[in-house]
Amino acid sequence: MSLQERDKKHLWHPLTQHKLHPNHLAITKAKGALLYDDNGKSYIDGIASWYTCMYGHSNDYITNRVAQQMQELDHVVFAGFTHEPAIKLSEALIDILPKNQQKIFFSDNGSTSVDVAIKMALQYHFNKGEKRSKIIALEGGFHGDTFGAMSVSGLSVYNGPFEDFFIDVERIPVPTTSNFETVKAQFIKLLETENVAGFIYEPLVQGAAAMQMYDAALLDELLSITKKHGTLAIADEVMTGFGKTGKNFASEYLTNQPDIICLAKSLTGGLVPMAITSCTQEVYDAFLSNDLAKGFFHGHTYSANPIACTAALAGIELLKSENIQDNIKRITKSHQDFGLKIKQHPKVKSTRQLGVIFALDLNIKMERYGDLRYRLFNYFMENGVCLRPLGNTIYILAPYVTTKEQMNKVYTTIESALNNISS
Secondary structure (H helix, E strand, O other), X not given: OOHHHHHHHHOOOOXXXXXXXXXXXXXXXXXXXXXXXXXXXXXXXXXHHHHOOOOOEOOHHHHHXXXXXXXXXXXXXXXXXXXXXXXXXXXXHHHHOOOOEEXXXXXXXXXHHHHHHHHHHHHHHHHOOOOOOEEEEEOOOOOOOOHXXXXXXXXXXXXXXXXXXXXXXXXXXXXXXXXXXXXXXXXXXXXXXXXXXXXXEOOOEEOOOOOEEOOHHHHHHHHHXXXXXXXXXXXXXXXXXXXXOOOOOHHHHOOOOOOEEEEOHHHHOOOOOOEEEEEEHHHHHOOOOOOHHHXXXXXXXXXXXXXXXXXXXXXXXXXXXXXXXXXXXXXXXHHXXXXXXXOOOOOEEEEEEEOOEEXXXXXXXXXXXXXXXXXXXXXHHHOXXXXXXXXXEEEEOOOOOOOHHHHHHHHHHHHHHHHHOOO
16 A cells, blocks of 8 residues: 555645545655655755755754764753753854844744744733733734634634634734835824734745735834834744845844744754744843742743754754855845746736745736646646645745756746646
8 A cells, every 4th residue: 555545544634625635745755955755756845845944854964963962862851951952052043033132932833932922922011010912913924823823813714713712913914115104003003002912923024925025114113113112022933034035034134123033944954843932131031020920831841852952053053154155145046037037927927035035926816725726736746846836826935955956947847837837
């Protein structure tokens, strides 16, 4: 029996209606920018497996470090204990994070990093004797699947059955040059009339909203307003973090820095799950008290797992290396060149790019998970390229180690799809 047939017996896959899509391709190996199926066919991983394996699959530098760590310390509870991998990782992160960040809190994945951030914001005000229960979020944002993260997300295709159980959230439109004065007025009114604990946003790029991008200057002005009202700013950098926008973090494009930052995905180079919520000294200090109840009572069994910490530390070292930084610049330039070419195609409505993130919108109206989306996906895979269109948006977010030849194959496959697939 094939792996695909064995899969059907017991496995329940994410974001899948199994009645419509029962088959799942078996991947048996991955190296660099390539995935290999059980028949030996290779695929360029054009999305770095949901933006995680940015330094390439099975990166020897990371796996060798992790293999050594596994022989020394596999895991120890992080409540009441500490260890060198966590300490060294905290030092390395603080060195590259925005300068106002001082404290590191560990959890397991992007959603939990957001839940931690929301709880921090709510309890920060509670500990100071203020009743602030509302969070402001951007329309179209996506922050994860756990309840707190779902509450602040705006994609109803994921949230529908659960909306009656969410925390108190107000949404504002993503700021643009045309709507900014209206958005700004709405934002100020909410801050002045509601008990707003925090404002959460994906800085500059809304990933699950088809890589929608917006102006740093407009976000910067909103952040300056939050500071005037004592509202905590929460940057969800789960997708944008660790070099994807051309800087280590998208927040570096801004003058006003967040109070809290959420990190995951490429944090560990895709090797093992881990997430981090960082915060300022001021946020941390609000939890320091002789009153036990003012502590932050949130914990995960695998918090600060030494193996994950080691993978993350190796990843940061790679991110800072001349080779990876040169690759980021090379892929950024190749995206820009491809954008100039492909935007002339009659089936392309628009293109956008920031760092190694590239997206194009088709001149075709289609459902997020409609038939045409799956035909495009299948066409890409048949041609040896793994891309997952989001509605009528085709995006690329390939590993930094993707070669020039591999990137060119991704581009030519997209162009071929536009020429060969009809609406």
